[in-house]
Amino acid sequence: MDTNNELKALLQDIRDGRTDVDSGMQALRDLPYRDIGHTKIDLHRPLRNGFPEVIYGAGKTPEQIADIFTHMRGTGNILATRVSPEAAELVRSLFPDVTYNEQGRTLTHIGKEIVFGAGRVGIITAGTSDLAVAEEARTSCEMLGHQAGIISDVGVAGIHRLLDRMDTIRKYTVLVVIAGMEGALASVVGGLVRQPVIAVPTSVGYGANFAGLSALLGMLTSCASGVTVVNIDNGFGAACAACRIAGLVTA
């Protein structure tokens, strides 16, 4: 019901008698999702914005996560993020072909082969401690249809480490820059490249870091123009944004 085109087609069908009014109402209602009680699974989201329904694991019980996997298997590939080891264990005991990424805490099921798009995502991290977020981003990118590579531990306190990798970095379609503490890496990278840059502040740090606030504010006020920001530790969100962009590129 959200696009005039779909609506117009449906109206035309009703006009031409191919669909009666009650069926039309039903069509509108049934199309977009399937209701399994505690959760509405949005099967048609791919039609609207190109992404599969993704399970956000935090705040869900292992049983709820397993329940969703049970209902979704058959509709394609599945990605669950922020999955605790306990929930992963439960799901994997039911579906052994599901993969758990311990560092990135993602749970994935490949139901049909992924054909990667032409655009590629470069993921850059400031320090070793940012790797968990980077892994969440990398796995998410691949589930969303784009290859991703990680360039790690190139924080600005030793800026030659970054400068030395610029050739590699410049080859990606879009960049995801992950940094905690003051998040300065986003500004430096943003000033060195032409590509779209998505900055992910991480909660790595303590004290005046305020659980990622310092990096978040730093990235939002970056002196490098054209850097955009997602939520703290939000590797998945950065991957979604990166893949929306990478999808614009054709081979």
Add this chain to the structure above:
Amino acid sequence: MDTNNELKALLQDIRDGRTDVDSGMQALRDLPYRDIGHTKIDLHRPLRNGFPEVIYGAGKTPEQIADIFTHMRGTGNILATRVSPEAAELVRSLFPDVTYNEQGRTLTHIGKEIVFGAGRVGIITAGTSDLAVAEEARTSCEMLGHQAGIISDVGVAGIHRLLDRMDTIRKYTVLVVIAGMEGALASVVGGLVRQPVIAVPTSVGYGANFAGLSALLGMLTSCASGVTVVNIDNGFGAACAACRIAGLVTA
């Protein structure tokens, strides 16, 4: 000095005797910018990240702004943002061919014709009060080489206004969503489209808005995956990000 390729060419020139060591040092030093005392004008930024040097007018005196215009005219197109009417008047008294956008508070000089890229930017605003930021974004996009259109006053409190414009909205390469108050428009748009979405919180509001904080936090925690955010009221930054993305599309 920031790319190995440039460095390698220079090294080869020195090796082959086409350039001596002192000239090499000079080349490295002189290439990137011109120093006019209070400001270093970065003439080679286009080579690095595709954007002209842009003047950020806030906190600069009218005289400083005029001074920069004087030195930059001849190097191409010029964009100044956050320019007060007083500064605009001074610059325009010196250079009558400079254009001032009162609502967007931008000052522009077209030194050579802009050839627009294939990617186009759609700018969506929640309310009338967000138009100043939208105008800053639109002017900036055009100076950066991409056409932009504004879809205004489609805030979520009357959601049919937005749904009715979705056909138009879906035709742009990348979307900039500008909203104050709670900034919910970004989430709704992000859920309806496949394109990259850059959200700009505005300081429109009062009280618990805390000068844009409510919209900022709301956009950062959007339930629509893949929305990225720039600083409050940062129409220019959103335009830069949008043009980095729009530049990926070829006709």
Add this chain to the structure above:
Amino acid sequence: MDTNNELKALLQDIRDGRTDVDSGMQALRDLPYRDIGHTKIDLHRPLRNGFPEVIYGAGKTPEQIADIFTHMRGTGNILATRVSPEAAELVRSLFPDVTYNEQGRTLTHIGKEIVFGAGRVGIITAGTSDLAVAEEARTSCEMLGHQAGIISDVGVAGIHRLLDRMDTIRKYTVLVVIAGMEGALASVVGGLVRQPVIAVPTSVGYGANFAGLSALLGMLTSCASGVTVVNIDNGFGAACAACRIAGLVTA
């Protein structure tokens, strides 16, 4: 002692000699509550604002909660919120007819049959993770004398899910909208209906959510006029407010 009417009646009794002064003092003192040492049980609260004394379980020991149940049984129905499983177990071991709602963490005792008022409360949630708050609200509404129904998982990132349920939603007297992250659901619902809307921000989210702050600020600055807000995760408070309103409606 808080209403002139009650006071006036008492004064008249004293004037007419039906009550002596000391008894009058005693009447004033004894009427409103019963003191059981660590807690004053406010038996007359129903006379003042229509609600039974409710036990707020957080920060109370299982023993204190059980103690209050012991003293209150006989005075009518009892509702305890934020009750840990441990406290629930203790109370239920003493009073097996007490009911524990695990998801909503409420403990209820029906001492006398509830006659539901004409007004009905619709509880709308953005996501699966908001169900705990919704259950606290639903149970509370029923204990306070009004039937309540839950419409779940209709967050704005897939806005058709919400639009499809509007017929159902419009049938309730008053609406409670529960959402975490950016809380945009309150604005969208508020713009679509005529009914009173009470928004409950939840602490579902992370990073810039700041434990519910983003949803709270977003709901307070909603662009939909006439939305009111209660504290983060405060399902009980929303139920109280909803029942104050629902009580205005007569069949």
Add this chain to the structure above:
Amino acid sequence: MDTNNELKALLQDIRDGRTDVDSGMQALRDLPYRDIGHTKIDLHRPLRNGFPEVIYGAGKTPEQIADIFTHMRGTGNILATRVSPEAAELVRSLFPDVTYNEQGRTLTHIGKEIVFGAGRVGIITAGTSDLAVAEEARTSCEMLGHQAGIISDVGVAGIHRLLDRMDTIRKYTVLVVIAGMEGALASVVGGLVRQPVIAVPTSVGYGANFAGLSALLGMLTSCASGVTVVNIDNGFGAACAACRIAGLVTA
């Protein structure tokens, strides 16, 4: 397009040939609002949520406000809030029958007689300094169809002032409690009455008041159950909420 009922009628018209497809599309598009360039005037909002389009004056130029008045006169009654004296003067020079409330900063035009509903709104203020917000609320209530009375200067530091007015206060359908500083009045009133209570924190205060934050947080965490809160200084929003509630009552 937002209600299935309206949609169903339209579908039936198309089905029966009373409306062709293109007209149907046009009907959907034209129904809800009128676009006057910088602002979409939402003429059908009354159909959806019972309120006229209201002009939020802050951040709009006097010229924009006058422009909207020009286009809206003829569609019924008009209410503009947060109108500066300058804007009021401009509008009133064009339309002398428009009324400006200096204290409440509202601009109103009565195009057709208001028939007040049965529900009445009681507005209670803690101090003299809160009267501006109270006046905005009172005027708004009346424009929205409900009579309102103000009980002023009954802050809790002299609690007998409040207790003495309880008889009057208890006669209203719904209460709006307006207080700055610590906002304790909302808790005390909420504990004394059965009616719905909408609390409005004001920015009256200094220092740790943080422009209304102390009253806002205090009201959100009120120990009196069932108090709901709107944004700081938001007299209009409180009036909208109050009138949504007052509208439930029939004579």
Add this chain to the structure above:
Amino acid sequence: MDTNNELKALLQDIRDGRTDVDSGMQALRDLPYRDIGHTKIDLHRPLRNGFPEVIYGAGKTPEQIADIFTHMRGTGNILATRVSPEAAELVRSLFPDVTYNEQGRTLTHIGKEIVFGAGRVGIITAGTSDLAVAEEARTSCEMLGHQAGIISDVGVAGIHRLLDRMDTIRKYTVLVVIAGMEGALASVVGGLVRQPVIAVPTSVGYGANFAGLSALLGMLTSCASGVTVVNIDNGFGAACAACRIAGLVTA
């Protein structure tokens, strides 16, 4: 060395030959405290501000606390606050005559009988959950030489509970008002009495309470003039302040 009087006496002793220079230096150095390695025990604090050295237990190991008890026994009475049950157990295994208050989490040793001053401290709490702080305050008052009584559970949501106790409350020399949530009790009490009122915000609450911030800000911006505030949950600090005041009163 901090008072001229003490210094003058010492100077006179030196001048008169009763004390030589090195002994004078030594006297100055040795007088005020005893250094036991990890802690300087301030034996002379009573001389300066009337309080014994008090052990702040949070952040100290059970061993450190026991160590301090070992060194201080013999110098008079001892009060330790914020003592975990584990630390209490260790100390009590060494010194069985030490008393642990579980609710208030204080550990006390009465080495010499306390002679109570004439001033008495009234401790008022809003709810049952504030009793832990009240107990810390009460025990502290008594160790500091002033009797204290607790009036509990008289929060403003049922204001008659408070009004009924005013006769009792007015008999104390100084009042400590302890409340969480919005902390409104301090304002109401402050408006009803002539005595000094010390407000203690507690961290009782959730969400917008922000661990006591709402009560803290509310008390700081109280509309009742002359209310002073101590840190969140700081029952000990309130007791110290109350006893400084109570000490001014002579029988």
Add this chain to the structure above:
Amino acid sequence: MDTNNELKALLQDIRDGRTDVDSGMQALRDLPYRDIGHTKIDLHRPLRNGFPEVIYGAGKTPEQIADIFTHMRGTGNILATRVSPEAAELVRSLFPDVTYNEQGRTLTHIGKEIVFGAGRVGIITAGTSDLAVAEEARTSCEMLGHQAGIISDVGVAGIHRLLDRMDTIRKYTVLVVIAGMEGALASVVGGLVRQPVIAVPTSVGYGANFAGLSALLGMLTSCASGVTVVNIDNGFGAACAACRIAGLVTA
């Protein structure tokens, strides 16, 4: 109506026929204050808490302030705080015997001679910039019946300045310590004296001072036990608290 004693006397009068019921009701209603429209003047506040009604000038128009002066003259002494020079000029044009303290921004009228109590208030400031708050405090103390002296510019960065004045400082009954920046003076004074200490953070400072927040938090977390705090810049509130305490002392 707030004390049982007053109530009891009234009940007895009614019982004995000395007062009829309606007169009793009237007595209760009329006793405490006089309503002049926009403000209720609380004439009986002295009976309750010992202070005259004080006018808080901020947020009131010069006309409102003058109006209150007009109604209050005759009831005793008057103190208005936070009075702008404009309002002062208006009031003084009407009542030339009113005094304006420019630095402290207070407006005072001595209607009947003040008999000072035995307790005296010492006001200590860290820097020259804190004098405005100190003057507000000093004037307020005197209007409330206690003499006050100011010890200025003894901030801790030059701690000998403070130590040298300790003899003078120790002679006051109660101390008010006023400091901006980090507010450390309160901790140092609190550690050196036995008297009650009321700390007033001021908004003197910039940057991380956040308009007084740094001093406020510093004073609330003072390492010197028994320091209490009032709102930022609240010289009047500190005076009220100091006089509540000073009033306990008899000559």
Add this chain to the structure above:
Amino acid sequence: MDTNNELKALLQDIRDGRTDVDSGMQALRDLPYRDIGHTKIDLHRPLRNGFPEVIYGAGKTPEQIADIFTHMRGTGNILATRVSPEAAELVRSLFPDVTYNEQGRTLTHIGKEIVFGAGRVGIITAGTSDLAVAEEARTSCEMLGHQAGIISDVGVAGIHRLLDRMDTIRKYTVLVVIAGMEGALASVVGGLVRQPVIAVPTSVGYGANFAGLSALLGMLTSCASGVTVVNIDNGFGAACAACRIAGLVTA
């Protein structure tokens, strides 16, 4: 009185009869400062920490500033910071040999020639807008006895501008890095040099900059170890810290 050495000498003088007791008391009292009423001028501060008394101009009236200049002239060099043009004009009308730095807003009087120490201070700024703070720092350094040079406009968005100046930067004894927005320059410089680095966040920026908060937090959480931070815009404080350090170096 603050050092045992001074005290010991004085004690010895008293012991030996060279000084009597009252003179000793007087000596202690008179040594450290001169009281001119509203301000204590700390003439002996140089003896304690090496700096002249400096006038902090913000919050002082032009008359107060002029008054202090009047009393201090004769005691050496004078530095006043945060001086408004109005105050500068008044002082300079009285003392024409006083110099006003408009950009840095400092007012200086050279009463006796400054002999510069061996240590030199390098002041690095990210952008043109940071020059005001840099000028305050530079002037302050020179008044405190150390030469200072400014390296401006080398922000990290164009990192080659910084790298190109490293040879110059490495020649200073100590570095002051001044940056607004995200303040990343401090981290990059801190990683490139061995010298002490003092970071000064500036309030240059808007929105999520929160008046310098983003730069402040960023600098405090810098990934480059050993960077220290002063208050936002505090050029004078940075100069003091830098000169404390520079003073350690001998030629």
Add this chain to the structure above:
Amino acid sequence: MDTNNELKALLQDIRDGRTDVDSGMQALRDLPYRDIGHTKIDLHRPLRNGFPEVIYGAGKTPEQIADIFTHMRGTGNILATRVSPEAAELVRSLFPDVTYNEQGRTLTHIGKEIVFGAGRVGIITAGTSDLAVAEEARTSCEMLGHQAGIISDVGVAGIHRLLDRMDTIRKYTVLVVIAGMEGALASVVGGLVRQPVIAVPTSVGYGANFAGLSALLGMLTSCASGVTVVNIDNGFGAACAACRIAGLVTA
């Protein structure tokens, strides 16, 4: 590649044929660090800023920490901070000559003897609870080549304890002042000494301390000029800054 000198030498080598172009490129790339997969060990950091690579243990697994120790042993001395007892146990089981400081939570390996520089660092703490941070600082100083001493428990609430130690304190080259709560110690020390002072706020405290925020803001706004600040609890960072300064002093 970060200094022109190094670059110039390399260019000369290439010019003279001593190095060919590809080798030159390789030299630039290989010089600065060694990549061991998850972490880049920065072996040349000593050349740039005088410090060894330091392991920040928080957020790293015991295995990752052990892995880094394995690769770094042989390159000199090693310092790891924020090391949990579990990680320490693992490393020490592999390398028994590694030392763990339980209080300071540092893990150190002395591969080659440390020759201490002439500058010495004085570490001053306000209370016993600050000793963990002090120990981290002390150990770090020694690993960085400078001796350090701790003066503990000299908080300002008993200021004579501090004054008595000033002779000792004045003998150090540079001072690190560690304090929680309000952090006033930094201001007092800063006003008493000429040396550089680095303040470390600690998270010791509760309530309005906000995990160190009160001390942090207090130190940043210190009234003692020239105090610089590092992050909350950042003993290591303070040591780095102190050693950068101490390194300026020659015997």
